[in-house]
Amino acid sequence: MSDATRLPRIAIAGLGIESSTFSPARTEAPAFHPMRGGEILDRYAAFLGEGTELRGAAEWHPALVGKSLPGGAATAEAFQTLSDEIIERLAAMPELDGLWYDIHGAMTVEGLDDAEAVLLARIRETVGPDVLISTTMDLHGNVSRELAHLSDLITCYRMAPHEDHLETKERGVRNLVERLASGKGRPLKAWVPIPVLLPGEKTSTRIEPAKGVYAQVHDAAAQPGVLDAAIWVGYAWADEPRNRAVTVVTGDDEAAVTAQAERLARAFWQAGPDFDFVAPVGTLDETVAAALASAKHPFFISDSGDNPTAGGAGDVTWTLARLLENREITDAGRTVIYASIPGPAAVETAVAAGVGATVTVTAGAAVDDVHEGPVTFTGVVHSIRHGDRDAEIEVVIRVGGLHVIVTKLRKPYHHEHDFTDLDLAPRAADIVFVKIGYLEPELYEMAADWMMALTPGGVDQDLVRLGHHRIRRPMLPFDAPDFEPDLHARLIPASNLPLTGADE
Structure with a gap:
């Protein structure tokens, strides 16, 4: 030719x-x-x-x-x-x-x-x-x-x-x-x-x-x-x-x-x-209070500061540490899902113990420990899954009504099957916490209501708080909008x- x-x-x-x-x-x-x-x-x-x-x-x-x-x-x-x-x-x-x-x-x-x-x-x-x-x-x-x-x-x-x-x-x-x-x-x-x-x-x-x-x-x-x-x-x-x-x-x-x-x-x-913002926002306490008071379920809350699909490390424990201390969240009469926290040692412990076993594990903050250290908690192994492309191994550990997804490697949770594959029913949950910013389409469709929690992390929504110093100035929102751009x-x-x- x-x-x-x-x-x-x-x-x-x-x-x-x-x-x-x-x-x-x-x-x-x-x-x-x-x-x-x-x-x-x-x-x-x-x-x-x-x-x-x-x-x-x-x-x-x-x-x-x-x-x-x-x-x-x-x-x-x-x-x-x-x-x-x-x-x-x-x-x-x-x-x-x-x-x-x-x-x-x-x-x-x-x-x-x-x-x-x-x-x-x-x-x-x-x-x-x-x-x-x-x-x-x-x-x-x-x-x-x-x-x-x-x-x-x-x-x-x-x-x-x-x-x-x-x-x-x-x-x-x-x-x-x-x-x-x-x-x-x-x-x-x-x-x-x-x-x-x-x-x-x-x-x-x-x-x-x-x-x-x-x-x-x-x-x-x-x-x-x-x-x-x-x-x-x-x-x-x-x-x-x-x-x-x-x-x-x-x-x-x-x-x-x-x-x-x-x-x-x-x-x-x-x-x-x-x-x-694409959704109502608030502090973690404000979003949790709104979810607990709401009659709409599932109520999704974005743990936005550590969103792994925006560049967060995915292992910031700041939010999870506070949820574990909140008895309204861990109340056995309520179903709450938290996705997710990496913890290879915690996963290994849960896998060795098996579904139904009670384990005490430590997870998170192996990479980003700026805001909170690792969290230690005791719960029942709800499910175990091998072979995920990102996480490799996932386990769910239930603390009262709080179902914490722990992964060997970090993973985003964007699809309904990410939860159902772990024997979780997000549509039937009261509250679902996801490390994300705006909800991806499947999550958005599932949510009866949702808010974005302005939490700390590598992708903090408060850009001024993060401290950029190498961007070209003036620049919004870092400077007053009183200049005429070229x-x-x-x-x-x-x-x-x-x-x-x-x-x-």
Whole structure:
């Protein structure tokens, strides 16, 4: 087959994690569960599986994709090891036409401020200046000017919670395939940094103003001369100069991409004072009191400060220690679930004792002991489960009516089966505590009512209390909203041209 008639060759690579710089945890290479070759196509089977349109539209060359549960910063060694393997695999491939760079966008690496751009620069150097690169991201990622420059096409989710994550990835791949087929080459990109840094719990697209702001993204992307449009909220729990909201609009018409990027940036900035929490919030005591007084069950409470899917260590015991001391919570006549606390030794003790045995165990605070030390409690082993991808082993220890889920390794609890697999019935519970911020879709559907407890941890919702000192200022909510931001679009040249000017 001649070069004129062959299918385009497209590689796939990327590393993804949300990393809190305020968590003492560190993330090693195995946590990324790196996939290679056909495993990668299986991961994206919804649109790259055998028989799909996109699968047949190109010759696919999967390199390595690694995705980790959010946590602390990745170690320099982990990043180097995984990056080196990506580069080695790409270097061994035939000449490429395109590359899909699938990342999260909030990866912090020890000693680096813009890890995704650092890796992409190495990729660009390896595959050459003429390969078109499409980058897909989480809207809670960060887009430095360098990352936007190194990407030819770039997009992110338009929903939080991220119910459109597969749709977004497919869009990024389709944009790449269609761009290669068109022969048009590199599009223009208009990039606008917005001096706002907010947690996802204040920018959920379930409610206004984010709902209305993000609705404008679809309209912007549909304008003549525009290929794609996106708003990144940014990642609130890392202290790096790149962390802030950003808009990027991609297309072939300079006036159109400029106008739409500025339009979206103004909409986000103007909505700034109205962004608020997606649920009623309160102190732990206030949320517990509301749940105990409520006739609506199950009543969900988010233990938000140690949310492992936002970058928390997952082993902060501050909330659990107080629940164990609260006799209304441990009352045997009430059913309360707490998800969860890591405790390898506690799990080992429970497994050895077996279901029905009474055990005394100690768990938590092995990583993040800033707010509270390990907790020791006595209870009955309710259930044991082996083989979970994240936790490996899970046990439930019942203290009166309080069912504490203890894991060998940390795990998020987002699905009903996460509970029912442990012989727990969350729909029948009085109160369910989950280490999370806004409730993921299945939990949201289950909850008769819910509140978010403003608890301490590596992803504390009180950003000012955390103490950022390296972000660009002025920035909301760290400074008074009495300044006028520069929201004009910066046009970014094609990625095979040098980038000039500051990342501002």
